[in-house]
Amino acid sequence: MAEAKAYAAYNATDPLAPFNLDRREVGEHDVQIAIRYCGVCHSDLHQVRNEWGGTMYPLVPGHEIVGTVTKVGSKVTKFKEGDLAGVGCFVDSCRTCPSCQEGLEQYCEKGMVGTYNGTERDGTTKTYGGYSSQIVVDENYTLKVPENLDLSRVAPLLCAGITTYSPIMQWKIGQGHKVGIVGLGGLGHMAVKIAAAKGADVTVLSTSPDKEKDARDLGAHNFAVSKDKETVKSLYNTFDFIINTVSAPHDYNLFLSMLKRDGTMILLGAPPEPSPVAGFSLIGKRRRLAGSLIGGIAETQEMLDFCSEHNIMSDVEVINMDEINTAYDRMMRSDVKYRFVIDMETL
Structure with missing residues (x-):
């Protein structure tokens, strides 16, 4: 010992x-x-x-x-x-x-x-x-x-790196996709970097207007304040994917409304209490709500090699x-x- x-x-x-x-x-x-x-x-x-x-x-x-x-x-x-x-x-x-x-x-x-x-x-x-x-x-x-x-x-x-890399790879997110990132914390800032490096068009969705400069500096192409009703309305049916990194209670239906038909919202954060989901938030546009948990050893090594190649760090x-x-x-x-x-x- x-x-x-x-x-x-x-x-x-x-x-x-x-x-x-x-x-x-x-x-x-x-x-x-x-x-x-x-x-x-x-x-x-x-x-x-x-x-x-x-x-x-x-x-x-x-x-x-x-x-x-x-x-x-x-x-x-x-x-x-x-x-x-x-x-x-x-x-x-x-x-x-x-x-x-x-x-x-x-x-x-x-x-x-x-x-x-x-x-x-x-x-x-x-x-x-x-x-x-x-x-x-x-x-x-x-x-x-x-x-x-x-x-x-x-x-x-x-x-944080593998937790965001794994769903991006699983859903083959990249060139030609519009991706919303909910939350700009430890997970969110890595999701921005990796999704942008994969060629996706990235929008950060945040309740904090003062995070816009940081979001763009990290590689986001767009920024939207998710508590602004007019902004939310303008984003209806916009995204192919939303990567939701928030672990605090919030309204899933708000973000589901921003998905295109056949769009997917991927949960990485886990709020402490169950979050209600209205059936028609999914049914109306054949949307999907999914989750993802870190990654396996081989995929984690793949992520590290990808970050090395693209000079991506936390x-x-x-x-x-x-x-x-x-x-x-x-x-x-x-x-x-x-x-x-x-x-x-x-x-």
Whole structure:
């Protein structure tokens, strides 16, 4: 066992604080990674505060992990010491179900093994995330990180990047499509960058008029204030796709009305309460309402390679480890452009 330093939540209400944990020994197919940066996802906050239920304390969050390989198992073929490597939202799956066999491990029928707040396949060993000095992961669930990108800005690609890339690829969104992006936060700003790089005509749909400059700087071609009734009316039957990244309660029907016939709205955000959908919002124009969850290992690697080729990275604010509680408070106020990333050398 190797001792690692970390920051953990000990309960749902107290601030995160220092914590020591033991990582497993490096097995035949494992890589050990010294973590250099870890992104801060809004789901970290949900888990820390047990807002989704089932949080196992002490909890070490973090599933946007990048670092350097420091040790490899005897049968590892994909990595060597000194390589840059990344770990996303899960670190294992059953490997045998249809979804796993198709490279869609995120939909594993037996449940993927979360990078944190989960248990290893033995059913008892807890998983701890990336707010820590190092991690040990099977090479088949580890990503190769491109060397031409700013490592701190790569970290959020392992959640925000793949969460937006996967539906864009699934629905083959690109040249000739009009795409609306609802929300301009951690997910939304990556959706703008990736959809624009794929050749789509991108419109950001936001309740905040002051986000227009940012939206255009990120690559959006158009901007619309979704709480302006006349603007909404002018956008009826406009979009081939809408990528909805908002997790706060809002009116799905408003955005469904903006889809063309046979258009699709893809949900990436999950509001805490069910959102009513009027039947005729779908029926009248044969519209579709769909959802998408991160991506499999192969697709995540594909996303990283695509971002490397197109110089796409997340816009981040790098913080020290002891600033995490302040970052959580700011994140609740949407006071970040667009992702906090922890410099793990400050741990």
